Amino acid sequence: MRKLPEILIFLGSVFVYSVLLAALIWMLPKGRFNPSNSFIVLPAVSVMLSARGVAWRRRLAYAGATLGTFLVVDFLFASSGLAASVWPVFGVELAASALGVVYMVFSMGLPLGALLFFVGREPAILWIGPPTQSGRAKQKIVRKR
Numbered sequence: 001m002r003k004l005p006e007i008l009i010f011l012g013s014v015f016v017y018s019v020l021l022a023a024l025i026w027m028l029p030k031g032r033f034n035p036s037n038s039f040i041v042l043p044a045v046s047v048m049l050s051a052r053g054v055a056w057r058r059r060l061a062y063a064g065a066t067l068g069t070f071l072v073v074d075f076l077f078a079s080s081g082l083a084a085s086v087w088p089v090f091g092v093e094l095a096a097s098a099l100g101v102v103y104m105v106f107s108m109g110l111p112l113g114a115l116l117f118f119v120g121r122e123p124a125i126l127w128i129g130p131p132t133q134s135g136r137a138k139q140k141i142v143r144k145r
Contacts, residue, residue, distance in 0.1 A: 010050055010127035017046035021067075037107060041070045044111035048118050053125035058118075066114040070107070077103055 021042045048063040077083050082099060090100045119126065 006052070006129065007127045010052055013050040014043070014046045017049045018042055021046060037074050038070065040108050041067060041111040044115045047115060047126060051118070051126045052129040053122075053127075054118075062114060062118045066111055070110055073106065073110075 022038075025038050025042065045063045045067050048066070049059050051059055082103075086096045086100045086103070089096045091097055
């Protein structure tokens with residue numbers, strides 16, 4: 001089991017990133033974008049940015065791709081008029097309901113799928129920091145034997 005401070009540092013940074021990203025999202029123009037649609041993508045992106053065992057380049061690439069894709073698709077869904085025509089008749093008309101369900105699956109599935117892909121088979125990369133230089137040298141020596 002890992003030390004408690006490492007997990008607390010991870011959870012604290014997830015909270016800070018979530019608050020900062022939420023503040024940025026709520027500053028976007030409200031006419032074409034509904035910030036409440038981003039309540040699943042923000043925690044997923046915050047977890048990616050807070051991953052302690054991953055290089056910053058990878059963190060930024062995954063988080064940027066996830067958030068950027070979500071914002072573009074959400075903006076297109078709203079600005080094309082689909083959102084205005086789907087949500088009032090959601091559950092009444094079959095086509096509108098199907099489009100609404102597809103959008104909801106996308107808005108929930110994209111961030112969760114990206115997070116699962118980011119973590120891979122090693123979920124401990126989220127809260128365990130990278131090994132120190134001496135730790136890496138010890139690992140190389142052990143592997144050579």
